[in-house]
Amino acid sequence: MTAASPATSAMSGLAAPAADAPDKYATLLARCAGLPPIPTAVAHPCDVASLSGALEAAELGLILPILVGPAARIRQVAAEHGLALGDTPIIDTAHSHASAVRAVEAVRAGDAELLMKGSLHTDELLHAVTASASGLRTGRRLSHVFAMDVPSYHKPLFITDAAVNIFPTLNEKADICRNAIDLVRVLGVDRPKVAILSAVETVTDKIPSTIDAAALCTMSRRGQITNGLLDGPLAFDNAISREAAITKGIDSEVAGDPDILLVPDLEAGNMLAKQLTFLAGAEAAGIVLGARVPIILTSRADSVRARIGSCAIAVLLAHARRTAEAAAQV
Structure with a gap:
């Protein structure tokens, strides 16, 4: 019987996912190996x-x-x-x-x-x-990203911003989106899919977040936000469920398969992340982006798995920065 690796030892018995579910945090640790x-x-x-x-x-x-x-x-x-x-x-x-x-x-x-x-x-x-x-x-707005391991979702899910920007403006949302896209690209997704959430999937001046969502999508098409595939406004059901989107007649490459959920404000994002944690058994690693270096932001309520997940994400970002700086000097 071989000895458990340090990663296995630290992760064992700590709210690990079901045996038939992929352990998304273990995948992060594996990427940090070496x-x-x-x-x-x-x-x-x-x-x-x-x-x-x-x-x-x-x-x-x-x-x-x-x-x-x-x-x-x-x-x-x-x-x-x-x-x-x-x-x-x-x-x-x-x-x-x-x-x-x-x-x-x-x-x-x-x-x-x-x-x-x-x-x-x-x-x-x-x-x-x-x-x-x-x-x-830096020139970027600081923003927070929750990296969620949701057992019922088929891949890692990133929620932003649920901890720093309370009522972000359109331009601040653009930076929040850019920060999240940059993060997910470092984690191996070449063109992250961004679902811009609101209460409904139609644009109306009665709900300002729908107008912001439409504007962000236009900014993406005009090259002001790059390297991601944006769609919105999308209600949570048709953002997460392809079947719900089809039922409502929404033709979208993002619906049912987002990597990133961009929420309208901190209240909505914070409640969403905590609902997934306490009702759906999700783990939530947290990190702040937009500063000169990544900031590992954890809570006393976080599990060891979540804390280690936050560190692993930050380490991958730091090494990506090292690589980019070395390439710039060539």
């Missing part, structure tokens, strides 16, 4: 969930964590829960705000290529990320 770990600034890992998540990812060879937070508190959490810190570097800070700022500084200095949220609040971390003079801004 890639060198990425230096990662972990901002304020001062509870067992965030600290163990970073250390688990390190054990799997995904990241090289740099723990940024009150050193005494981090060591206390590790001791109380039997977590081995080994020679993991710790940058000592006084409090969570300082942890966020110092973690961002580590990225700006080139010491880290990924940023990972610890036990501080998301707003606190993103405030440091978006600081005009000292943050990690």
Whole structure:
């Protein structure tokens, strides 16, 4: 009997899918196999969930964590829960705000290529990320993507934006769409299918999100949004179900087979992702895009599988960035 691989050991017994269902997170880990770990600034890992998540990812060879937070508190959490810190570097800070700022500084200095949220609040971390003079801004709008492993769906499903942009404008939705397309392309889908959700599938001025959806599709046709196949507005039923789309007379290459669900606002996206998690047994990995580096955004409620999935996605993005930068220098 052969020994289990580190990936298998870490994933076993943790809400794994049914035996006859593909394990989409295991597929992500397999894609990371053989890639060198990425230096990662972990901002304020001062509870067992965030600290163990970073250390688990390190054990799997995904990241090289740099723990940024009150050193005494981090060591206390590790001791109380039997977590081995080994020679993991710790940058000592006084409090969570300082942890966020110092973690961002580590990225700006080139010491880290990924940023990972610890036990501080998301707003606190993103405030440091978006600081005009000292943050990690780019020309893109920051946006969040949930990478969902939904047992009843035939492939990974990406929902955006359910955590950062509350009521995005049309131009912000365009960036949200671009960020998600870029992510899914790195994960191996050459031309991701994007379903732009609303309550109905017809354009009406009574529901502004339908007008935004129609405009985004036109932007795609005119080359303002590239590398994806967009359709919308689509109601959730005819976005996910080909049969529902046919019943309503919708002729669409996206309906029934989307890779990405672009939601009208944060409330809709957050409820959708949580409904899939708690009613459909889905796992949800989370990542923020649009900054200089990917930001691994996890919650204390996340399973170990979801945390590792978030790290795996970020690692693949970091290696894609390395490849692109090397090609640009040739």
